[in-house]
Amino acid sequence: MDSIKQIYRIGHGPSSSHTIGPMRAANLFLTQVKGLANVAKFEVTLYGSLALTGKGHMTDRAIMSVLNPIHPTEVIFKEDVELAYHPNGMLFRALDTAGKELKTFTVYSIGGGVLANESFNEQTTNELYKLTHISDIIPVLQKYGMSYWEYVERCESPDIWDYLAEIWKVMKSAIKEGLETEGVLPGGLGLRRKASDYMIKAQSYTENLRARGQLYAYALAVSEQNAAGGLVVTAPTCGSCGVIPAVLYYLQETRGFTDTRILHALATAGLFGNVVRTNASISGAEVGCQGEVGVACSMAAAAASQLFGGTLRQIEYAAEMGLEHHLGLTCDPVCGLVQVPCIERNAFAASRALDSYMFANFTDGTHLVSFDRVVTVMNQTGKDLPSLYKETSLGGLATLTDIRNHLSNIDDFAKDEQHSKARGHSERKKRKSVGLC
Ligand code: SF4
Numbered sequence: 001m002d003s004i005k006q007i008y009r010i011g012h013g014p015s016s017s018h019t020i021g022p023m024r025a026a027n028l029f030l031t032q033v034k035g036l037a038n039v040a041k042f043e044v045t046l047y048g049s050l051a052l053t054g055k056g057h058m059t060d061r062a063i064m065s066v067l068n069p070i071h072p073t074e075v076i077f078k079e080d081v082e083l084a085y086h087p088n089g090m091l092f093r094a095l096d097t098a099g100k101e102l103k104t105f106t107v108y109s110i111g112g113g114v115l116a117n118e119s120f121n122e123q124t125t126n127e128l129y130k131l132t133h134i135s136d137i138i139p140v141l142q143k144y145g146m147s148y149w150e151y152v153e154r155c156e157s158p159d160i161w162d163y164l165a166e167i168w169k170v171m172k173s174a175i176k177e178g179l180e181t182e183g184v185l186p187g188g189l190g191l192r193r194k195a196s197d198y199m200i201k202a203q204s205y206t207e208n209l210r211a212r213g214q215l216y217a218y219a220l221a222v223s224e225q226n227a228a229g230g231l232v233v234t235a236p237t238c239g240s241c242g243v244i245p246a247v248l249y250y251l252q253e254t255r256g257f258t259d260t261r262i263l264h265a266l267a268t269a270g271l272f273g274n275v276v277r278t279n280a281s282i283s284g285a286e287v288g289c290q291g292e293v294g295v296a297c298s299m300a301a302a303a304a305s306q307l308f309g310g311t312l313r314q315i316e317y318a319a320e321m322g323l324e325h326h327l328g329l330t331c332d333p334v335c336g337l338v339q340v341p342c343i344e345r346n347a348f349a350a351s352r353a354l355d356s357y358m359f360a361n362f363t364d365g366t367h368l369v370s371f372d373r374v375v376t377v378m379n380q381t382g383k384d385l386p387s388l389y390k391e392t393s394l395g396g397l398a399t400l401t402d403i404r405n406h407l408s409n410i411d412d413f414a415k416d417e418q419h420s421k422a423r424g425h426s427e428r429k430k431r432k433s434v435g436l437c
Pocket of ligand 1: 239240284288289290292293330331332333338339341342391
């Protein structure tokens with residue numbers, strides 16, 4: 001199993017598989033064409049899920065931001081073609097002025113910003129962890145009296161704490177910036193940011209309600225930053241990036257946990273996310289939102305349980321419940337934007353993560369369905385889900401026509417604005433000509 005650094009990546013939203021992965025792929029392609037003579041332009045074809053939700057997820061903009069400054073780049077969307085290896089396929093082509101192909105590169109964004117194709121897979125390049133199932137890890141930890149985070153420390157290089165410190169810094173910045181920013185999110189849905197309102201309203205309630213309002217506000221803040229293309233941390237993906245920061249920041253603010261304890265909690269959460277990533281998937285295009293927000297909830301539940309002194313079994317139970325109670329969760333983002341249902345879903349998952357840890361810590365950790373088994377079930381459920389519900393925006397909430405119509409109304413509004421600006425401009429010209437302004 002690879003490093004937990006693969007779970008936590010710093011990058012720009014709104015989607016790890018649709019922006020971070022494609023940007024990394026574009027950079028990789030640039031290294032391949034370096035020194036190649038006569039390259040005049042690039043052409044990038046997006047397939048399957050990447051093509052279907054690529055516009056809303058800003059995939060074209062992410063790729064253009066890397067390639068276009070080097071050579072003129074065209075991005076083509078082939079929604080009706082899905083390559084066999086993975087639903088998120090990309091073909092990069094370098095062409096000369098006559099359109100002759102000089103270099104091609106087919107690659108897949110397999111979730112969490114990770115890349116793979118038939119000849120390489122970033123997911124399996126560094127085998128830092130020999131054990132890949134929690135049920136195999138627990139007996140070892142029991143034998144040596146170790147915790148999950150100490151196991152992470154043993155398997156990773158010592159720089160893991162510096163790495164996680166940077167991750168925690170970016171997570172906190174996303175919360176703070178998200179709470180400070182107001183206005184409408186880009187994309188055309190006319191969706192206003194809510195985080196700062198929630199934070200302000202939370203202050204006027206008594207302790208319990210205030211705490212819950214704060215938790216929501218933190219999750220909304222990060223997810224709204226993500227939707228606006230801000231800097232976030234995949235945890236385990238961009239679409240689900242609000243859950244873990246919200247839970248950890250909330251616990252630090254309200255219970256005073258030190259940064260060191262928060263980093264240990266991040267390590268444990270990373271271990272559980274890594275097990276899912278290795279044995280199943282964290283890609284919405286492969287298994288639906290259960291693999292994104294469901295896994296984020298599971299990781300956050302494990303982190304919270306550890307912070308409150310959960311045993312190995314209680315932590316595993318908390319993580320299991322975080323995922324079990326998201327089984328079957330579909331991915332059906334409206335208009336392909338990582339906004340509805342994604343943003344609110346992060347707030348709900350943060351809340352459910354706290355419920356999962358509390359529920360588990362009330363028990364002695366004994367439970368029937370193990371974390372590993374629920375991971376297997378989640379993977380199979382994802383395979384059984386029709387592709388309509390796997391980041392294609394062809395089913396579920398994405399088909400609500402009144403919301404789609406709302407989008408066209410927003411476009412009309414923009415046109416109206418332009419029209420009235422143009423009308424105002426000609427009015428002013430007319431007035432000027434008759435000396436009125
Ligand atoms: S619905 Fe879930 S999986 Fe789909 S884009 Fe939104 S957060 Fe990601």
